[in-house]
Amino acid sequence: MITLQQFAYGKLNLTLDILGKRPDGYHELEMVMCSVSLSDRLVISIGTCEPWRVRCDRPGIPQDEDNLCYKAAKVYYDAAGVDPNGLFINVLKNIPAQAGMGGGSSDAAGTLLALNGHYGFFNDEKLRQLGLKVGSDVPYCLFGGVALARGRGEVLSRLPDLPKDLVFVLVKPEFSVSTPALFAKIDAEGIRVRPDNEAMVKAIKKKDRAGIGSLLQNAFEPAVSEDYPVVQEIRRQLLSRGALGARLTGTGSVVFGLFRDKMAAARAALELQDKYREVHIVTPV
Numbered sequence: 001m002i003t004l005q006q007f008a009y010g011k012l013n014l015t016l017d018i019l020g021k022r023p024d025g026y027h028e029l030e031m032v033m034c035s036v037s038l039s040d041r042l043v044i045s046i047g048t049c050e051p052w053r054v055r056c057d058r059p060g061i062p063q064d065e066d067n068l069c070y071k072a073a074k075v076y077y078d079a080a081g082v083d084p085n086g087l088f089i090n091v092l093k094n095i096p097a098q099a100g101m102g103g104g105s106s107d108a109a110g111t112l113l114a115l116n117g118h119y120g121f122f123n124d125e126k127l128r129q130l131g132l133k134v135g136s137d138v139p140y141c142l143f144g145g146v147a148l149a150r151g152r153g154e155v156l157s158r159l160p161d162l163p164k165d166l167v168f169v170l171v172k173p174e175f176s177v178s179t180p181a182l183f184a185k186i187d188a189e190g191i192r193v194r195p196d197n198e199a200m201v202k203a204i205k206k207k208d209r210a211g212i213g214s215l216l217q218n219a220f221e222p223a224v225s226e227d228y229p230v231v232q233e234i235r236r237q238l239l240s241r242g243a244l245g246a247r248l249t250g251t252g253s254v255v256f257g258l259f260r261d262k263m264a265a266a267r268a269a270l271e272l273q274d275k276y277r278e279v280h281i282v283t284p285v
């Protein structure tokens, strides 16, 4: 039996734009993504001589073939035409679930990376194609870092890292949104805000911290805030505590604030912890 270990990092949407609905039912997106230091840990045992199993220490996450790690492993072994003779995937969660931070997608990406690190069957491009079969965010999670994502999320171009001194405060309110239902609402009601992705890319290239903060934008945010006013409440609180900008990530529910340095972030996080159960301080990775 062989045991592999892999970290799987969460992501934030610095921007998220919805360009339109595609004939295949998915939506054409344009997003600036950033991976952050909050990570899950995967421990994968190959050759357990038993039926495949997934275990997760967080209640509510599927522990069967519906788990995205299981799906990723299945896609990998099917493509490779190899039978591992038993597989056990243990997922140790830190990334909030139902949060817009790509936790499940990142675990799936981590599974592909760990397996491919061991077997080396596929190149990066092929691995991203396999990832897309598991979910739209998986190719980005394989890619990591700061990137512009287009298409369903799988057409990726690398952007420079964010300045190392920038820090995010994440606040996770207790609601969750169905992604297909939210896309349907946007299709019916139209888009009310759009990010300026070109300006965001320029601000990142110039390391313009205030510019990055002011250009954070998410086309889902108005629709989600309508049903969950807590989103705007958290934004106001982050901004009044010195955030350069604050937004919903993905379909939520995490709202993040961007701070100039660790001290400012720590002060804000300490105060917000009195009001909200789940608050994290993270850095770009």
Ligand code: C5P
Pocket (backbone or CB within 6 Å): 025, 026, 027, 028, 029, 134, 135, 136, 137, 151, 152, 153, 179, 180, 183
């Ligand atoms: O690809 P994934 O399974 O993560 O997508 C979940 C759902 O989100 C899809 O079934 C679809 O309704 C919606 N989606 C979309 N356009 C995208 C990504 C996701 O409409 N680019």
